[in-house]
Amino acid sequence: MDKIDIVVSWLDDSDPEWKHEFNKYKGITNVEINNDSANNEARFRDYNTFKYWFRAIEKNAPWVNKIFLVTWGHYPEWLNLENPKLVLVKHSDFIPKEYLPTFSSSTIALNLHRIVGLSETFVYFNDDMFLLNLTEPTDFFKGGVPCDMLTLIPAQSYEEFNHFAINNMQLIHKEFSKKDILKRNLRKMINLKTSIPYLGTTLLQLPYPNISDILHFHLSTPLNISTYELLWEKHFSQFDKACRSRFRDVRDVTDWYIRMYSLCSGNFVPKNMHKFGRIINIKNAHGNFEKILDSKLKEVCLNDSVDMEETEFTETMKQMQQAFELKFPKKSTFEIEEGF
Structure with missing residues (x-):
């Protein structure tokens, strides 16, 4: 079996x-273009649940080779730096200096292939994505190929995120015709085992001349370094422009394009993402965290809400931390022992 690494990004x-x-940089950046909810300070908030992320990984992904922790340069004080599976990576260790400093998650994610020692097959997590139940390597890769799901959807109203989707799709349309995408993937897309409950959504998009958008599940993403290298060669100017933006810019492509390209090219093994995991807005989860964490899902993304007031956020975090302590009470080997 090929080695599978995990990359996770975290910020204090x-x-x-x-x-x-x-x-400093927010003050000198074009506010009209960049100062929107994609760069809202709420998107940089720490849940104080990162130790539970490690507990979940150790319990539910014991097969992982290495965990590459990507940070601005800091790390949690409770982190056991001596754990042999842990590799600390600063932005300056792998992101070209002309792109630094960066406050764009897209810039970080678009350069992951430059991390020294990272395996060809790796899974990218944000720190709000948690494994709830036991996983197998084949949940993420089969024969070195990412396990994923291609679902066609109409153009969405994500506010500024819709701009990112449009930018990514414009690049997809330069690479593939709709006919080519369907020829490569129709059997994978129309599959009663892996496509439910999104099959109807895809079927409704088939009569239209072009593909408007591809569903993004906001869960951990299995990726290949070779795909990164191929796409940086193909689209250097677009990737370079995106990475030079200190903050996410609505005129740029994003790292989502890499996954979208893999799907459209047929470089994926069908997987029922609806059964595997779900994204849940923490504002809507208030009072239900124990139930959510006890679900049969293998993964959940507990996504922050930019319109949560600080007092509501603090109370929600308290509830979430209590639920995680019940779910994962045992310390992981990624935490230092008390007294050290």
Whole structure:
């Protein structure tokens, strides 16, 4: 079996040095283009649940080879730096200096293939994506090919995120015709075992001349380094432009394009994403975290809400941390022992 690594990005938004740098560059960036909810400070908030992320990985993905923790340069004080599976990676260790400093998650994700020692097959997590139940390597890769789901959807109203989808799809249309995508993937897309409950959504899009958008599940993403290298060669100018934006810019492509390209090219094994995991807005999960964490899903993304007031966020975090402590009470080997 090929080695499978995990890459996870994490930020300590309370770090005074990071906050100083963030505010410095936010003040000199084009506000009209970049100062929207995609760059809202709420998107940088730390849940204080990262230790449970490690507990979940150790319990539910024991097969993982290495965990590459990508940060601005800080790390949690409870983290066991001596764990042999842990590799600390600063932005400056792998992101070209002309793109730094960056406050764009897309810039970070678009350069993951540059991380020294990272395996060809890896799974990319955000720190709000948690494994709830036991997984197997074949949940993510089969024969080195990502396990994923291609679902066609109409153009969505994500506010500024719709711009990102349009930018990505414009690049997809330059690579593939709809006829080509269907020829490569129709059997994978129309599959009663793996396509439910999104099959109807895909079928409704088939009569239209072009593909409007592809469903993004907001869960961990299995990726190939070779795909990154191919796409950087194909689309250097677009990727370079996106990475030079200090903050996410609605005129740029995003790292989602890499997954979209893999799907459209047929480089994926069908997987029922609806059964595998779900994204849940923490604002809507208030009071239900224990039930959510006890579900049969293998993964959940507990996504922050930019319109949550700080007091509501604090109370929600308290509930979420209590639920995680019940779900994962045992310390992982990624945490230092008490007294050290």
